[in-house]
Amino acid sequence: MAKIILEVENLQKSYDGKKVVNGISFNVEKGEIFGILGPNGAGKTTTLEMIETLREIDGGTATIAGIDVATNPYKIRSIIGVQPQTPGFQDKTKLTELIQMFAAAYGEKVNPKKFLDEVNLGEKKDAYVESLSGGQKQRFSIVAALVHNPKVFFLDEPTTGLDPQARRNLWSLIEEVRDRGISVILTTHYMDEAEMLCDRIAIMDQGNIIALDTPKKLIKDLLKRGFTKKQQVEQANLEDVFIDMTGKGLRK
């Protein structure tokens, strides 16, 4: 069995007496992409924020690489990378400077150019972040979250608002991160994204995990229960048509 990096047990959070996260448990293995799916208000973001040390844990435990999240927030922060929903960076600051600042926040000194090259932003090294496109900003945000080589990488709805090309580019970027041995935990509303990208997914509803497995297994289970689609599914969908006609290449 693969090595477990994140262990969540009976995690709870309530606001004004209302349980938002209702004692959930799951494990994330080293080097996998783990997706948390669910409708709005299911408790996905709250769960992530508790593990990221941004919100107090009301009950239960979360441990990353054997370190307890609630009691060692600063140790945890130095081994995780976080990509928030809307990446915000201060203006009038060059990309190289922002990378330096993020590295410095972890007490590290890095070569910013090397990191920017990894995500095809080497040419933009002296640009300010406000001049980047949405996709470029997302790529920059990811590399900024990885300057300290974290063990776990959290992304909150990373592809919301991106065009199909930028989404695909981001997916392959996330897969590269996984292939470096970093565990990736992401939330998403897009089922195609979860199906193509995630090794395992947890589906949350009303603060509970109602299913947890590989996407394939979940689909197989559903079919076993005798589910049939109303309409015969074609072997391609509209997005496949769009990508076929416009190509996978990134747009500036």
Added chain:
Amino acid sequence: MKRKLYTVKVFFIINLRRVFRDRMALFFTFLFPLIFLFVFGGLNSGNKSVSFNVAIINESKAPFSTFFIGELTKGKTFKVDKDITTFSQADEKMGRGELDATIELPASFGQTLPGQDHPTGQAVVHYTQNNQNAANTLTNVLQAKLQSINVHLVHTDTPLTVTTKQSNQRSLSSFDYTFTGLLGFAILGAGIFGPINIFPELKKMGILRRLHTTPLRVWQYFLSTMIGSAVVGLMSLAVMFAVAIAMFHLKVVGNYVELAAFLIFGIVMILGIGLALGGWAKNERQVAPLANIIVFPMMFLSGTFFPRYAMPEWLQHVSDFLPLSPVIDGARLIATEGQHLWQIGSQLGIMAAWLVIVYAVAFRVFRWE
């Protein structure tokens, strides 16, 4: 520890560069205080001697009257509005407060009466209700002028006289007060208005939240902001000093190193108020009313725009304890009175107390989002 301070250094350097790329920040840091300096400095520079704005209406054709007007306009005491030739023009300007009084030399003024060998006559000072004080003083000045002429015309004994003599004691000009007040204003601007504008913006864009996911500590963030503000603030104050020395004849008699150290202390202490307000506020709307409640009393009672000695005594005692008052007083005591840091213990004491209070509050109320 070395690594933690490295973090502070990088944040300080990069944010400092950012200030110099931001035209708006540059304007408010460097030009804005200078505008105030020119306005208030200009208002004050004419204050050194007493002068009156007058109109002279001369209806006399006597040569003495022309001579007398010449005498009046020689010095700087009378600024004569030469455009005015009639009473109606003069009344209008006096009504608007542009003239202090009108001096009338009637047709008989300066005529030599038959049987006499010297001119006689009476000048009339016209004034409006609001100018009574100016008119009284002006009348006395005219009286003295005429008296000195009388002595030459008719020989009389003057057994009792008065004369003036300047004391050697250096005294503060009103500009010294104005200037240190404006220093205080600039420190308020940089220390409070800066953070309360920047922090809510950083929170709105999720920038602080993102930093919160890193091991960065609040004290590291504060310290880098503090060093940055001290450096930029000191540069801005240095520009003000340079302009005041070059253009408004400010004389700095104190030690520049002590002055710089004192001003840095002042900037850092006032910055604590800005950090507390900006660090606490979730958005701009929340911070504005509270900032006004805190800033306005300091703006008006700490001696920024008018000196505190002009206030009622009880108010002076109360305003002694406002955070900005000891900064302004201390800057004046060092810069223009040449005192040393160990001589301004009470100012330093009040500032130190505020430093502890504001930073204790700032650390307690800081929010990353």
